[in-house]
Each structure stands twice: as C-alpha cells, then as structure tokens.
Amino acid sequence: MDLDGPGRDVQVGRRPPYSEEFRKDAVALFRAASGKRTYAAVAADLGITAESLRTWVRKAEAPATSGGRDADVSVAEELARLRAENTRLLRAEQEWRLEREILRRAAAYFAWEVK
Structure with a gap:
C-alpha cells in the first residue's frame, strides 16, 4: 500500500465543510462590525480560522466591485x-x-x- 503515491492529494467529490449560507452569514457578521473587530476576533466567535473568513470576505467583495x-x-x-x-x-x-x-x-x- 503506497500512501505517498500519485493522486494522494486529490480529493474528488469533496464538499466544503461550511455551507454557503454559513459563509454569507459570517461575511455579514464581519461587515456589521464596521471595522471595529478584526478577522481573528469574528472568526474566533464562529469557530473558524481568520484566513477562511478573510477569503470569504474577499470573494464576496469581488462580484460587488465588478458591477454589471x-x-x-x-x-x-x-x-x-x-x-x-x-x-x-x-x-x-x-x-x-x-x-x-x-x-x-x-x-x-x-x-x-x-x-
């Protein structure tokens, strides 16, 4: 059994651990803080990493700034x-x-x- 073989890092059919609704709610909670709380503080309240929250906020801002x-x-x-x-x-x-x-x-x- 070769655990380090090809395809070891491929995760086919993997679902994200957090639902889209949870992500949107987390982004809304961060935005509601209006800069008074850091990514880390909001993320700690939600039990997620600050980097996950930061990524979700960036993704949410991308379509809003593109317009159209x-x-x-x-x-x-x-x-x-x-x-x-x-x-x-x-x-x-x-x-x-x-x-x-x-x-x-x-x-x-x-x-x-x-x-």
Missing part, C-alpha cells in the same frame, strides 16, 4: 436571503417572548408556593 448584470443578481439574492433571515429572526423572537412569559409565570408560581 452579475452584481444585480447577487443583490437580488442577497435581498431574498436577508428577508428570509429577517423572517427567521422574527419567529425566534416570538418563541423567545413566549418562553420568557412562561418562565415569568413559573417563577411567580414558585415564589407564591415558597411563602
């Missing part, structure tokens, strides 16, 4: 992604509020029981 029809498509896609994210966050907020109300009631009940 491709930029319009990516803007439309970004708008759709942001709307979906907004909907997801609104639902999460509703769940959070319901959870908070239930916990408030439980705390009031147990406080009354202790007296």
Whole structure:
C-alpha cells in the first residue's frame, strides 16, 4: 500500500465543510462590525480560522466591485436571503417572548408556593 503515491492529494467529490449560507452569514457578521473587530476576533466567535473568513470576505467583495448584470443578481439574492433571515429572526423572537412569559409565570408560581 503506497500512501505517498500519485493522486494522494486529490480529493474528488469533496464538499466544503461550511455551507454557503454559513459563509454569507459570517461575511455579514464581519461587515456589521464596521471595522471595529478584526478577522481573528469574528472568526474566533464562529469557530473558524481568520484566513477562511478573510477569503470569504474577499470573494464576496469581488462580484460587488465588478458591477454589471452579475452584481444585480447577487443583490437580488442577497435581498431574498436577508428577508428570509429577517423572517427567521422574527419567529425566534416570538418563541423567545413566549418562553420568557412562561418562565415569568413559573417563577411567580414558585415564589407564591415558597411563602
């Protein structure tokens, strides 16, 4: 068995370890910091390397600076992604509020029981 033979470094059919949505969210998080946080700080929060984040940010900036029809498509896609994210966050907020109300009631009940 030759482990150092030809084709050793070829990875056919390998999927990227991070989804495209995760990459876009990571780029958006870095951009939201508006230069107040470094690549390393944002990457550490996400559990990825700073170089991965830097590469994703550069790739995301490339189509935006090229202009033309491709930029319009990516803007439309970004708008759709942001709307979906907004909907997801609104639902999460509703769940959070319901959870908070239930916990408030439980705390009031147990406080009354202790007296």
